Amino acid sequence: MQRLVHEWRLLLVAVQFLTRVPVRIPLQQGRFDPGWLHASARHFPLVGAAVGVAGALVLCAAAALWPAPAAIAVLLSMAATVWLTGGFHEDGLADTCDGLGGAVDRERALEIMKDSRLGSYGALGLLLTLALKAAALCALLAAAGPLATGVAMVLAHGLSRAATVVLLVVLPYGGDPAHAKAKPLAQQVGGASLAVALAWALLLATGAVAAGWPPVRVAALAAAMATVAAVCARWLRRRLGGYTGDGLGATQQWTELAGYLALAAAWPAGAP
Incomplete structure (x- = not known):
């Protein structure tokens, strides 16, 4: 029972870290353990999937109200996910x-990344x-319809967060720990947390197949x-010697994009 309570606590920590959803985290002896953030990475894919669900619901509702052009439903769904996360990953990108x-060299790159101002490379x-x-x-919406596109959003949001957990495991921290946005995440995540994150990713993929998606x-x-x-x-690794919080945000955004591009290319128009 205590284990389930702890996992629930870690899930709430992940929600609090990755989104702007207000949650109350049950403390332990009245204290918040900074190590919980480090351990909560195992549930990042589940939180990502929940963000994808929110975007999918907005997409389906908007597509029903505005069947054309598709850009209305798509942009509203993207706006919903950005609002839900506070632009957390987009800022890192x-x-x-x-x-x-x-x-520039590593030290100058890290200095630029700490600057809150948006430069030309960041804007582009x-x-x-x-x-x-x-x-x-x-x-994808034109080829597959709102429901399949919504499922794609859930998958891509969930699996892209799993990708960041993989980087937390395989890379050392490449930034300045004294200035880390989330210091507990400047430690490497263990194999057990990676296994849980990948299990969530596998569950999401299995759910898509169960919903009728061809495994291919x-x-x-x-x-x-x-x-x-x-x-x-x-x-x-080559530029910074490892990951940073901003690098993880960029990884999430680019892996999510890669999933949509792959599906758009692999989904024939009119196919179920």
């Missing part, structure tokens, strides 16, 4: 592009990523996301 877009990276995401979702489409989405996550991991 912009900072990563600003810091690593130019030919954010604009192009969101535009490509919207275009891919519009193409789920595999295409997962393969594209895994490939982009591997590229991000290699890039962050």
Whole structure:
């Protein structure tokens, strides 16, 4: 029973960290343990899937009200997920592009990433990523319909958070621990948390197949996301020596985008 209570606590910590949803975390002897944030990474995919569900509901409702153009439903669904997360990952993407877009050394890159101002690389990276995401979702909505596109959002949001957990395990921390946005996450996540995160990802993928998706489409989405996550991991290791919070945000955004692009390419128009 205590174990279940603790896992529930960790899930609430993950919700509090990744979203702006107000939650009350049951404390232990009246105290918050900073290590809970470190351990809560195991539930990041589940929280991501919940964000995807919110976006999917908005997408389906908007598509019913405004069947055309598809961009209305897509942009409203994207706005819903950005509002729900407070632009947490998008901010990391912009900072990563600003810091690593130019030919600067590690120390200068980290200094730029700490700057709250948005530079040209960050603006371009954010604009192009969101535009490509919207275009891919519009193409998917036209080919597959609102329900399948909503399922794609749940999958992509969930699996992209699993990708960040993988980076937390395979990479060391590459930033300055004294200035880490979430210091407990500047420690490596253990194998047990990775196993739980991957189990959540597998459950989401299995749910899509159970909902009628051909396994090849789920595999295409997962393969594209895994490939982009591997590229991000290699890039962050080469430029920074490891991950940072901003780098994880960029990884989430780009792996999510890769999933939509793969599905849009693999889903013939009019196919169920």
